[in-house]
Amino acid sequence: MINLEVRIPDTPGCLIELIKPISNNGGNIFGILHHHDKKINNMIPVNISFELNAKLRERKLENIKDELRKSKIQIDKIKIGIEQHHFVVILTGHVFDTDVVDTIKRLASKKIKVSELQAKLTEISEVSDVKLKIDLPESITKEEMIDELDKICEEKDLTLIRS
Amino acid sequence: MDVKIGLIGKGNVGSCFLELLKKKENYLHKEYNLRIIVIAIYEYDGALINEKGLDLDKIISLKERFREHKDWKDNIKPIDSMQKINLDLCIDTTPTNPDTGKPALNHIIDALNNHIDVISSSKGPFYLKYKEIHELAKKTKTYIKYEATVASCVPILSIKDSLNGNEITSIKAILNGTSNYILSRMTSEGVAFSVALKEAQELGYAEADPTLDIEGYDAAGKLVILANELLNWSKTISDVKIKGISKITPHTIELAKLEGFTIKHLAIAEKDILFVEPRLIEKDSPLNIGGTLNVIKLQTKYAGPIIIMGRGAGGYEAASAILNDLISIQKLRKRSIE
Ligand SMILES: NC(=O)c1ccc[n+]([C@@H]2O[C@H](COP(=O)([O-])OP(=O)(O)OC[C@H]3O[C@@H](n4cnc5c(N)ncnc54)[C@H](OP(=O)(O)O)[C@@H]3O)[C@@H](O)[C@H]2O)c1
Numbered sequence: 001m002i003n004l005e006v007r008i009p010d011t012p013g014c015l016i017e018l019i020k021p022i023s024n025n026g027g028n029i030f031g032i033l034h035h036h037d038k039k040i041n042n043m044i045p046v047n048i049s050f051e052l053n054a055k056l057r058e059r060k061l062e063n064i065k066d067e068l069r070k071s072k073i074q075i076d077k078i079k080i081g082i083e084q085h086h087f088v089v090i091l092t093g094h095v096f097d098t099d100v101v102d103t104i105k106r107l108a109s110k111k112i113k114v115s116e117l118q119a120k121l122t123e124i125s126e127v128s129d130v131k132l133k134i135d136l137p138e139s140i141t142k143e144e145m146i147d148e149l150d151k152i153c154e155e156k157d158l159t160l161i162r163s
Numbered sequence: 164m165d166v167k168i169g170l171i172g173k174g175n176v177g178s179c180f181l182e183l184l185k186k187k188e189n190y191l192h193k194e195y196n197l198r199i200i201v202i203a204i205y206e207y208d209g210a211l212i213n214e215k216g217l218d219l220d221k222i223i224s225l226k227e228r229f230r231e232h233k234d235w236k237d238n239i240k241p242i243d244s245m246q247k248i249n250l251d252l253c254i255d256t257t258p259t260n261p262d263t264g265k266p267a268l269n270h271i272i273d274a275l276n277n278h279i280d281v282i283s284s285s286k287g288p289f290y291l292k293y294k295e296i297h298e299l300a301k302k303t304k305t306y307i308k309y310e311a312t313v314a315s316c317v318p319i320l321s322i323k324d325s326l327n328g329n330e331i332t333s334i335k336a337i338l339n340g341t342s343n344y345i346l347s348r349m350t351s352e353g354v355a356f357s358v359a360l361k362e363a364q365e366l367g368y369a370e371a372d373p374t375l376d377i378e379g380y381d382a383a384g385k386l387v388i389l390a391n392e393l394l395n396w397s398k399t400i401s402d403v404k405i406k407g408i409s410k411i412t413p414h415t416i417e418l419a420k421l422e423g424f425t426i427k428h429l430a431i432a433e434k435d436i437l438f439v440e441p442r443l444i445e446k447d448s449p450l451n452i453g454g455t456l457n458v459i460k461l462q463t464k465y466a467g468p469i470i471i472m473g474r475g476a477g478g479y480e481a482a483s484a485i486l487n488d489l490i491s492i493q494k495l496r497k498r499s500i501e
Contacts, residue, residue, distance in 0.1 A: 088422045088443065092415050118421070120414035129414040131422070159410045161419070161426060163443040 001030070001051055001081035002061065007043040007074045010036075014073075015046075021067035022050050025060040045076070054138070085136040086115075089149060093158035095119070095130045103152055110148050111137055164196055166493060169203035169250045171241050171270050172257035173229060176284050176311070177204070179478035180256065180485050185219055187486060197493055202248055203241075204229070207257075207266075210239040214248055241270055246277045252492065253279045254485060259287025261380060268292060275299045275307065280496070282488045284311035284481050290384035290400040293391045306495055308488035313385040314338060314457040316480035317473040320392050321491070322461075330464040331393045333433035338385040340455030340475045341369045341376035342408050342428040346416075346441075347453040350425055353413050368455055378407035379428065379439035386430040386437055393461065394432060406440035419443050425451055433462075 008014040015032075022029060033047040052060045061078075068075060095103070096119075104114045116133035136145055146162060153160045170177050184199055191197040200216040211217055213234045222229050229235070245253060253274035259267045267285035274281045276299070283289075288296060289309055300307045310320050314336075323331075337343050341363055348359040360377070363369035375381045383403040390396045408428050419426050424443040427450060431438045444450050449470050452458045457475030460468050474480050 088424070090415055090418050090443070092410055092412060118418060120418060122414070127410075127412065129412055129418055131418040159406065159441075161411075161415065161441050161443055163424065 001049055002027075002057075003047065003049045003077075003079040003081070004075060005077040005079075006046050006048070006068065007076060008046055010039060010042050010044050017071040018046065018048065018068070018073055021064045021071070022048070024067070025052065025063050026056070027052050027060070027064070043074075085138070085142070087134045087136060087142065087145065088131060088163065089134060090129060090131050090161040091153065091158045092129045092161065093127050093153075093156070095128050095156075095158060096121075098156035098158065100130065103156070106152060107134070107148060110144075111140055112145050112148060164493070164497070165198045165200055166251050166489075167200050167202050167249065168252045168254060168489075169205065169241065169245055169248070170201060171205040171253065171255045173204050173206055174256065174258075175478040176481045176485070177254075177256040178223070178226075179482035180254065181219055181223055183479065183482045183486055185223065191490070195490060195493060197490070199489070203244065203250065205239070205241045205244075206230075209235060209237040210241075210244065211235050212239065212244065212248065242273045245274060245279060250274075250277075250279050252489065253281050254489075255281065255283040255285055256481075256485070257285055259285045261287055261375060261384070264288040264291045271296060271307070272299065275303050275305050278303050278305055280306045280492050281308075282485050282492070283307075283309045284485060286312035286384045286388060289391075290387040293388070293399070294397050306492045308492055309388070310488050311481040311484035313388050314459065314473065314475040315477060316484045317457060317459070317471055317475065318484075318487070319389065319459050319471060321487070322469075322471065323393055326461075326463065326469075329466055331461045332464055333462040334386070334389055334393065334431065334459065335433075335450060335462075336382075336386070336389070336430045336457070336459040337427055337450060337452060338382040338389075338430045338457055338459070338475065339376050339379075339428060340457060341373060342379070342382070343452070343457075344368050344455045345377065346408060346411065346426055346428060349411065349413060350416050350420075351453075353416075355413060356409060356411060377409050379405040382428065382430045383437070383439045386432060386439060389430075389459070390432040390437060396432070396435070398437060403437040403439055405438075408441050411441055420446075427451065 008018055027050040029050045031049050035045040038045050113135040114132050115135045118131045120129045149160050202214050204211040211234045255267050255270045257267045264287035268288040271281050271283055271288050313319055344363050345359040383400050383405045387398050387400050390398055416426055423446050425446050426441050427444050429442045450458055458472040460470045462468055
């Protein structure tokens, strides 16, 4: 997610000048916040958040900045959030007996966040199946996540099923 | 052109090959000017030998009682006999010990050392000693072909000749019909692994000891051959990370379904790593095939994915691949003479 803080003149049509370069560059706009109460010299601070294709993000963002400058829109701040990737994996075995909380904590310590957990149980003594939805920041590759999960699964004698 | 051949192993594949050869006799002669003369059929305890050519019609009609034929001689071993009778080509259809590759490996080495071309349907030798076999064939100026070892009649090894202008970068495949049948039944019927396995055994899709199939060893062997052949790798089965499917439960499959996935026992060669393991794949993936079928997806550099699917087992299926190898070798021989 990218967040831009800009200032635009409080005149009709100016908002379009802000949105156009973002949508021209494939941006998916999530929200626009006008701070009318903070208007100074007829300029309104505006906060706009959007997402860009991860692979082309840097190039597209440069294009957007160029186009905004040409339209005389002043950029005050750019915040680039961490891109999350989502994965689904299934663990089968004694997932609870081998301390599922520990499993989740160990993943979290490597910035691998479990955002959802769904389990199917038969008997308390039997194996269970647990589906994990995992959020991964851009800084960690899928291979690194799998390596970490593999390590835990080997240690706890669980079977990892991934995509 | 006359081609004198010896068959080692008269089991399911070997017998189907003899029948197919009879059926295709006229075609081979008319189309390729080939007269295939079977002069030896070796079994573990002896051989049928007739240097003028065995009477295939009679031998086929005798079925399992082929040892009653007048040309049967006890205690003859291929190693002692194959050079004496001047074979041009040796076809091995014996089973293999997964750890040693024997007896097929010995048959292949003996034939190559005697400057006899070889076709084999036994995969063991190729997932254990791929490099050595090819080096020996080069040294002895012989041809070796083994299309039937991977996915039987599906022409996945010979496809390489049709992709010379392209480049295969990775492979994803389902190479074991038994494990695919079991997972397919667990998915469609919600039955337990043990129930689906029993059903597969009753239908003859799984062996009494299904370990090699369900634990992924069979698929791993085929994957090694594919990777060595199509990606020019130099691997053996010990390089494959293997996980079986016996721990999959109906619950595992249910959870996968909730996310639009299904579970398949995939054989994967990518980024210099070989895997055989149960994986989540999208429900509408072309790899989501049912029953005992095999499917292979080749990722290519210049043409995206190429997918080929078909029956991965069966006597006639394997026999047809062997016959195709035979024709290919004769074409190569002809070219090398010209
Ligand atoms: N069937 C398929 O669908 C298929 C497909 C592709 C590839 N293959 C491969 O092709 C090979 C043959 O398969 P198959 O289904 O035909 O097996 P099969 O029916 O068991 O036939 C193997 C034959 O080889 C004989 N044999 C064993 N040891 C021997 C030795 N030392 N010397 C000579 N003969 C020997 C066996 O004799 P006894 O039975 O008397 O021991 C049997 O007649 C296997 O390696 C298999 O993996 C099979």
